[in-house]
Amino acid sequence: MGKVVLIGAGPGAADLITVRGARILAQADVVLYDALAGQELLDLCPNAIKVPVGKRHGQRSTAQAAINRLLVEYAQSHALVVRLKGGDPMLFGRADEELAALERAGIDVAVVPGITTAFAAAAATLQPLTKRGIARSVAFFTSSSAPELPDTTQLPDSDTLIQYMGGQKALQTAELLLAQGRPPELPVIIVENCSLPDQRIERLTLAGLTQGLSDRSGPVLVMIGAAFADRTAN
Numbered sequence: 001m002g003k004v005v006l007i008g009a010g011p012g013a014a015d016l017i018t019v020r021g022a023r024i025l026a027q028a029d030v031v032l033y034d035a036l037a038g039q040e041l042l043d044l045c046p047n048a049i050k051v052p053v054g055k056r057h058g059q060r061s062t063a064q065a066a067i068n069r070l071l072v073e074y075a076q077s078h079a080l081v082v083r084l085k086g087g088d089p090m091l092f093g094r095a096d097e098e099l100a101a102l103e104r105a106g107i108d109v110a111v112v113p114g115i116t117t118a119f120a121a122a123a124a125t126l127q128p129l130t131k132r133g134i135a136r137s138v139a140f141f142t143s144s145s146a147p148e149l150p151d152t153t154q155l156p157d158s159d160t161l162i163q164y165m166g167g168q169k170a171l172q173t174a175e176l177l178l179a180q181g182r183p184p185e186l187p188v189i190i191v192e193n194c195s196l197p198d199q200r201i202e203r204l205t206l207a208g209l210t211q212g213l214s215d216r217s218g219p220v221l222v223m224i225g226a227a228f229a230d231r232t233a234n
């Protein structure tokens with residue numbers, strides 16, 4: 001029986017994976033990877049069998065049960081199986097389902113943390129998520145939920161809000177926040193393809209966000225809060 005390691009790949013740039021993550025990846029016999037893992041990251045495991053399991057590889061997100069099954073099957077025939085996940089595996093990564101499946105099958109499992117997109121986006125925009133006297137709480141949230149559950153209309157009331165998987169929900173988020181009394185001029189930053197060569201950073205306000213986001217091809221992180229005021233604007 002082999003071992004499975006869930007490794008956080010970071011936001012996309014190959015050199016943002018941790019040293020531990022890269023070391024274990026290089027030793028892997030099999031790597032199951034998400035759509036966001038680019039060729040440079042896969043080059044870190046030249047000898048591994050590489051199995052694409054991300055949505056953009058034709059799998060639907062509802063195929064999670066199939067991914068769980070593959071992890072168990074590969075671990076039954078290979079010594080070291082890596083599940084390479086975008087950002088940090090423990091945030092919006094369905095790691096609980098994979099861990100549960102492996103634990104049920106009695107397979108040894110470990111997790112290597114990764115840089116979650118929020119931290120990479122803070123670095124890319126040079127905008128800290130907290131700010132003394134202005135922002136002392138941060139919430140990572142998503143409005144997406146399992147297809148069988150209704151979308152939540154409850155938003156966290158932290159000073160800084162970071163919305164994952166928010167591209168299509170951004171308009172609804174902005175309207176809810178305005179209805180809750182957040183000011184229309186509240187700064188918003190949209191980061192698309194964070195850390196990748198086609199990274200795009202757009203600054204707007206909460207009022208501007210009610211117009212929705214124009215067409216995006218890459219993953220998008222929505223950052224909202226007074227901490228994101230543009231320092232260069234004063």
Ligand SMILES: C[S@@+](CC[C@H](N)C(=O)[O-])C[C@H]1O[C@@H](n2cnc3c(N)ncnc32)[C@H](O)[C@@H]1O
Nearest residue numbers: 011086087088116117164165193194219220221
């Ligand atoms: C399923 S969640 C995975 C989050 C991941 N576990 C993390 O810690 O960053 C996918 C969402 O993360 C965000 N995301 C991931 N990579 C990104 C990137 N390079 N640029 C912008 N947003 C990204 C987007 O909001 C995307 O819809």
